[in-house]
Amino acid sequence: MYVTVRDRPAGDSPGQPSGGPAGRPGGRTGRLLGWRVSSTVLLLGTVSLLTDVSSEMVASVLPLYLTAVVGLSPVAYGFVDGIYQGVSALVRIAGGYAGDRGGRPKWVAVAGYGASAVSRIAMLPAQGFAAITAVITTDRLGKGLRTAPRDALIAASSDPAMLGRSFGVHRALDTVGAALGPLVAFALLAAVPASYDSVFLVSFAFGLVGLAVLVLFVPNIPTAVGAARLGVRRMVAEVTGARLRRPLLAAGLLGLLTVGDGFLYLTLQDRDDFAALYFPLLFVGTNVAYLLLAVPFGRLADRVGRAKVMVAGHGALLACYLLAAAPAGGLWLTTSVLLLLGVFYAATDGVLPALVARLVPAAARGSGIAAAQTMVVLTRFASSLAFGLLWSVLGSGSAVLVFAVALAGGIPLAGWLLSGVDAAPDAGSGSGS
Numbered sequence: 001m002y003v004t005v006r007d008r009p010a011g012d013s014p015g016q017p018s019g020g021p022a023g024r025p026g027g028r029t030g031r032l033l034g035w036r037v038s039s040t041v042l043l044l045g046t047v048s049l050l051t052d053v054s055s056e057m058v059a060s061v062l063p064l065y066l067t068a069v070v071g072l073s074p075v076a077y078g079f080v081d082g083i084y085q086g087v088s089a090l091v092r093i094a095g096g097y098a099g100d101r102g103g104r105p106k107w108v109a110v111a112g113y114g115a116s117a118v119s120r121i122a123m124l125p126a127q128g129f130a131a132i133t134a135v136i137t138t139d140r141l142g143k144g145l146r147t148a149p150r151d152a153l154i155a156a157s158s159d160p161a162m163l164g165r166s167f168g169v170h171r172a173l174d175t176v177g178a179a180l181g182p183l184v185a186f187a188l189l190a191a192v193p194a195s196y197d198s199v200f201l202v203s204f205a206f207g208l209v210g211l212a213v214l215v216l217f218v219p220n221i222p223t224a225v226g227a228a229r230l231g232v233r234r235m236v237a238e239v240t241g242a243r244l245r246r247p248l249l250a251a252g253l254l255g256l257l258t259v260g261d262g263f264l265y266l267t268l269q270d271r272d273d274f275a276a277l278y279f280p281l282l283f284v285g286t287n288v289a290y291l292l293l294a295v296p297f298g299r300l301a302d303r304v305g306r307a308k309v310m311v312a313g314h315g316a317l318l319a320c321y322l323l324a325a326a327p328a329g330g331l332w333l334t335t336s337v338l339l340l341l342g343v344f345y346a347a348t349d350g351v352l353p354a355l356v357a358r359l360v361p362a363a364a365r366g367s368g369i370a371a372a373q374t375m376v377v378l379t380r381f382a383s384s385l386a387f388g389l390l391w392s393v394l395g396s397g398s399a400v401l402v403f404a405v406a407l408a409g410g411i412p413l414a415g416w417l418l419s420g421v422d423a424a425p426d427a428g429s430g431s432g433s
Contacts, residue, residue: 037166040157043218044150045173050210051113052174054120055139056181057203060283061189065196072129080133087137088144089377096148096370105149105156105366106220112146113214115139117207123200148370155357155365156221160426163357164306167350168298172291179287243359243424244368247307248375250417251352254314255379257407259387259400261286261341264324267396268337272329282338289342290349297346298354305422306355311415313347314407316340321404325397352376358426 066072066080095112099105119139126135151167158166185199192198265282301309320340323333353369360368383403390399 036159036162037169038157040219040221041154041166041170042173043213044154045170047113047210047214047218048150048170048174049177050206050213051116052177053181053184054177054203054207054210055116055143056178056283057185057199057206058120058123058139060182060185061196061199066132069194069196070127070132072132080129080136083133083137083140087140088147089374089381091141091144092148092370092374092377093367095145096152096366096368099149099152099366100364103222104220105152106214106218108149109146109153110211110214112142112144112149113207113211115142115145117142117204117211120200120204120207124197147373148366151353151357151369152366153218153221155353155369156362160358162302163354164298164301164309164351165295166298167354168295168301168346171298171346171350172294175287175291175294179284179291182283244356244371246417247356247359247421248372250414251372252375252379253410253417254407254414255376256383256386257314257403257410258317258380258383259321259403260380260384263384263387263391263396264320264337264341264400267324267400268329268334270396271327272334282334285335285338286341286345289339290345291342293343293346294350297343298350301347301351301354306351307415307418307421309347310351310355311411311418313344313351314411314414316343316347318404318407318411320344321400321407325400325404327397355421359421359424 072080095108099108102108116139119135119142122135122138123132126132154166154170155163184202188198188202189195261283268282297309297313317340320337323337323340326333352372356368356372357365387399387403390402394402
């Protein structure tokens with residue numbers, strides 16, 4: 001294994017496209033460190049690690065805090081949770097387009113990370129329903145704004161042949177933070193019971209350090225500034241063209257058939273005393289599995305095809321559904337569900353942007369990634385609503401089985417939609433002209 005450090009295209013200057021011969025990112029050079037990912041990817045992974053410690057600290061205590069301390073009703077909490085899950089979709093494409101148009105996605109990402117960090121400290125004075133909703137909305141809008149520009153930076157600093165590995169390394173570091181966040185929060189509450197203010201304060205500190213790493217250490221790599229000349233209509237054409245249309249349809253179809261993690265964990269809780277007793281650790285278990293598998297699956301996607309790995313990942317999700325819906329449980333069955341869920345995320349979360357990044361020109365890369373991510377977020381939000389309705393009518397186990405049957409039919413269709421995508425020529429690093 002090698003790490004090629006590619007902080008900046010050799011010979012490029014600000015304001016110039018970073019493309020190079022044969023689709024390589026500007027003929028980047030660098031010294032070998034250990035893995036074939038750039039130091040920019042590692043720095044962005046560190047930013048995401050710190051930010052995820054911050055966000056998951058809050059996410060892991062938010063249900064209890066809002067219902068037991070603030071006193072929100074279940075209906076009010078359901079509204080807040082819906083915002084938490086879906087509002088980032090509103091600005092994902094805007095964030096991707098803003099980063100593409102200016103050719104400097106770092107500063108769009110800085111704005112997003114900054115908004116999320118500020119929302120942590122804003123939780124301290126927020127008490128009423130409206131104030132808490134506003135704070136959570138700010139956090140999720142920040143997440144939506146930063147995601148596509150950050151992923152565009154990862155793609156711009158990586159060898160096109162190593163995109164799956166680069167995104168896998170980033171997602172692995174991100175998942176370290178997702179696993180540590182709940183543990184830090186519960187350690188604080190164990191030391192000082194009901195001290196939610198300490199959770200919010202420490203969460204803000206982690207978010208601030210992550211923002212500082214981004215501002216001070218992540219290089220301001222210029223991407224193809226041809227986006228400024230494309231205009232909105234041309235940009236829309238690039239991200240809805242024939243090369244991306246079928247992958248977007250496949251991502252949307254599979255998103256509609258994906259049950260949210262929380263619902264799966266609640267299904268396990270209904271059935272299994274282990275899940276009920278150690279419910280918070282279920283989140284950690286999935287994240288640890290994802291952490292261990294993100295890089296290997298990224299490398300596998302580079303080698304055998306990103307579309308193939310993404311479809312196979314949904315096969316793991318299907319097996320996860322079947323085990324979660326089983327009438328009897330136990331430690332090993334629950335552990336298998338968590339492992340399969342981690343396999344699913346490792347095979348899809350970083351692989352999707354790696355797949356999309358090579359299908360659109362560099363000038364529209366952030367917008368293309370944002371379009372795919374928005375499709376997934378919106379369809380999973382619709383999936384959550386549908387699953388909640390099925391749960392209320394059929395019960396949790398039967399609802400999971402309905403989704404399993406639908407996913408069994410959706411996987412071959414998605415495979416057909418993605419056929420030939422891995423063999424498609426790289427869109428290159430030009431402006432799409």
